[in-house]
Amino acid sequence: MSARVTLSVDGRAVAVAAGASVAAAIEAAGVAVFRHSVTGTARAPLCGMGICQECRVTIDGEPHRLACQTACAEGMRVETAAAGGSRGVGR
Amino acid sequence: MSAIATVDCDVLVVGAGPAGLAAAGAAARAGAGVVVLDDNAGPGGQIWRGAGAGVAAPDARAAAPWLDALEHPRVQPLAGARLFAQPAPGLALAETPAGPLAVRHVRAVLCPGARELFLPFPGWTLPGVAGAGGLSALVKSGTPVAGQRVVVAGSGPLLFAVARELKRHGARVLLIAEQAPRGRVARFAAGLWRWPAKLADALAHRAALAGVPYRTGSWPVEALGGEALAAVRVSDGRRVREIPCDRLACGFGLVPNAEPARLFGCAIAAGGAVATGARQETSVPGVFAAGEAAGIAGLEAALAEGAIAGLAAAGAGEIPAGPRRARERARAFGAAIARAFALRDDLRALARPETVVCRCEDVTRGALADQPGWRAAKLHTRCGMGPCQGRVCGPAAEFLFGWGAESVRPPAFPVRLESLAAAGEVPPGGTEGP
Ligand SMILES: Cc1cc2nc3c(=O)[nH]c(=O)nc-3n(C[C@H](O)[C@H](O)[C@H](O)COP(=O)(O)OP(=O)(O)OC[C@H]3O[C@@H](n4cnc5c(N)ncnc54)[C@H](O)[C@@H]3O)c2cc1C
Ligand code: FES
Numbered sequence: 001m002s003a004r005v006t007l008s009v010d011g012r013a014v015a016v017a018a019g020a021s022v023a024a025a026i027e028a029a030g031v032a033v034f035r036h037s038v039t040g041t042a043r044a045p046l047c048g049m050g051i052c053q054e055c056r057v058t059i060d061g062e063p064h065r066l067a068c069q070t071a072c073a074e075g076m077r078v079e080t081a082a083a084g085g086s087r088g089v090g091r
Numbered sequence: 092m093s094a095i096a097t098v099d100c101d102v103l104v105v106g107a108g109p110a111g112l113a114a115a116g117a118a119a120r121a122g123a124g125v126v127v128l129d130d131n132a133g134p135g136g137q138i139w140r141g142a143g144a145g146v147a148a149p150d151a152r153a154a155a156p157w158l159d160a161l162e163h164p165r166v167q168p169l170a171g172a173r174l175f176a177q178p179a180p181g182l183a184l185a186e187t188p189a190g191p192l193a194v195r196h197v198r199a200v201l202c203p204g205a206r207e208l209f210l211p212f213p214g215w216t217l218p219g220v221a222g223a224g225g226l227s228a229l230v231k232s233g234t235p236v237a238g239q240r241v242v243v244a245g246s247g248p249l250l251f252a253v254a255r256e257l258k259r260h261g262a263r264v265l266l267i268a269e270q271a272p273r274g275r276v277a278r279f280a281a282g283l284w285r286w287p288a289k290l291a292d293a294l295a296h297r298a299a300l301a302g303v304p305y306r307t308g309s310w311p312v313e314a315l316g317g318e319a320l321a322a323v324r325v326s327d328g329r330r331v332r333e334i335p336c337d338r339l340a341c342g343f344g345l346v347p348n349a350e351p352a353r354l355f356g357c358a359i360a361a362g363g364a365v366a367t368g369a370r371q372e373t374s375v376p377g378v379f380a381a382g383e384a385a386g387i388a389g390l391e392a393a394l395a396e397g398a399i400a401g402l403a404a405a406g407a408g409e410i411p412a413g414p415r416r417a418r419e420r421a422r423a424f425g426a427a428i429a430r431a432f433a434l435r436d437d438l439r440a441l442a443r444p445e446t447v448v449c450r451c452e453d454v455t456r457g458a459l460a461d462q463p464g465w466r467a468a469k470l471h472t473r474c475g476m477g478p479c480q481g482r483v484c485g486p487a488a489e490f491l492f493g494w495g496a497e498s499v500r501p502p503a504f505p506v507r508l509e510s511l512a513a514a515g516e517v518p519p520g521g522t523e524g525p
Contacts, residue, residue: 020233
């Protein structure tokens with residue numbers, strides 16, 4: 001129940017409850033902007049369920065992963081717009 | 092050419108929400124071998140998201156007997172597996188963390204649920220603005236909201252469930268703004284005695300939300316902020332109030348996820364739901380649909396339809412009267428919701444010419460204004476051509492401009508290149524009896 005996993009978001013370590021999504025870890029790390037749109041505006045999760053694609057970040061080096069549908073794993077490396085993850089890439 | 096991992100089953104169930112769980116359980120108990128695909132990391136669908144993982148608590152007890160279906164020896168659940176193509180009858184392709192997977196099946200039950208209807212208004216792309224069910228889903232998966240000020244807005248009884256979930260996680264819910272007028276909401280509430288389970292839900296929500304203002308005839312007109320949300324402006328048609336807040340949770344009802352059924356070639360009914368008959372059969376032999384993809388009517392309908400579809404897909408002759416009656420009762424509830432929470436015309440005027448409608452391609456309302464229809468808009472503005480493939484802006488454009496949706500081409504969902512390559516090299520499909 002209270003098991004925790006530790007991962008890094010933009011280089012900063014965060015601990016979240018086991019079972020939490022990457023989207024949750026990003027916000028727990030205090031990051032509000034997940035990515036930038038094709039015209040450069042700030043974006044964050046909208047649908048929470050794998051539809052809108054606004055939560056895309058880079059996970060363990062792989063870009064465009066859905067933060068809302070990916071469960072956190074021990075040692076995972078997550079990069080948001082701030083670290084250049086999925087920056088300005090619309091498709 | 093590498094061979095693709097392949098599994099065989101009698102019944103493929105797409106979606107492990109209430110409808111899919113009910114279908115899987117019913118089909119397995121009737122003797123069928125079942126594979127259940129769901130693109131989430133865990134089962135439960137929207138309402139029971141996280142119930143298995145212990146992240147979400149209150150619904151876990153209601154979910155437990157249904158989640159048991161996944162423990163049945165004839166059921167093989169596959170989490171994190173997203174259906175993306177159906178290259179031949181009896182053959183479905185899914186993308187999984189371990190790579191593409193082919194599922195050969197004799198019959199299929201499609202239970203992909205619904206998504207929220209999002210309508211564009213100035214500021215709706217700001218971080219901090221999410222769907223209503225959307226924020227609830229995020230919170231169920233661990234997104235922190237403790238101590239944050241949240242405005243819940245949009246339409247439908249889902250707003251109560253959302254506000255309650257947020258409050259349970261420590262958020263300060265400042266207001267629930269319901270766009271439907273007071274009279275219609277009051278009539279809906281007065282008729283709730285016909286669905287005792289829903290009445291009990293409503294009373295429990297009310298008790299849990301004591302002190303949270305619920306305002307009918309109110310809707311958000313603008314979200315304000317720089318890089319993130321700072322305040323929301325809410326109108327009641329006469330007056331606009333500005334409410335400083337950390338989050339806005341806003342959804343205007345639900346839209347059936349019809350894409351998987353379109354992939355299978357199933358006919359879609361007016362209103363966007365998958366067309367189904369008395370046994371939940373679709374227009375394609377051997378393919379069934381259940382739950383909110385087949386019509387928005389809530390949990391009880393999803394469970395009843397799932398059970399019926401599961402039995403039918405397993406080849407059962409007679410469908411018992413119990414689930415048939417439950418389905419009728421629940422669908423009447425869905426119809427009552429549709430009447431009570433129909434959307435007001437004012438919402439069509441929220442987006443300004445410079446307001447983004449298609450968030451993937453940043454296409455504004457102004458750019459769409461001169462387009463004669465959806466197809467032309469896609470061609471000339473790239474509206475609906477981005478990664479969400481029109482699943483957000485399509486229903487919005489339908490509401491704003493009256494444009495009809497159109498068929499999908501595989502992949503209906505963004506997939507990795509290796510998965511696409513897999514679509515070209517799969518083994519021949521299973522067989523389908525009439
Ligand atoms: C965001 C959201 C939040 C909601 N929250 C609540 C709530 O708190 N309380 C409430 O009473 N009702 C809620 N609802 C309403 C809810 O839809 C119904 O109550 C009920 O969950 C419907 O059951 P279902 O089985 O039809 O669909 P769902 O529960 O939506 O289950 C469908 C499942 O199919 C999966 N899926 C979809 N497409 C694919 C694919 N291509 N491949 C693999 N899997 C796929 C989905 O990820 C999902 O897990 C919510 C709806 C939404 C959209
Ligand atoms: S928040 Fe919409 S896809 Fe992740």
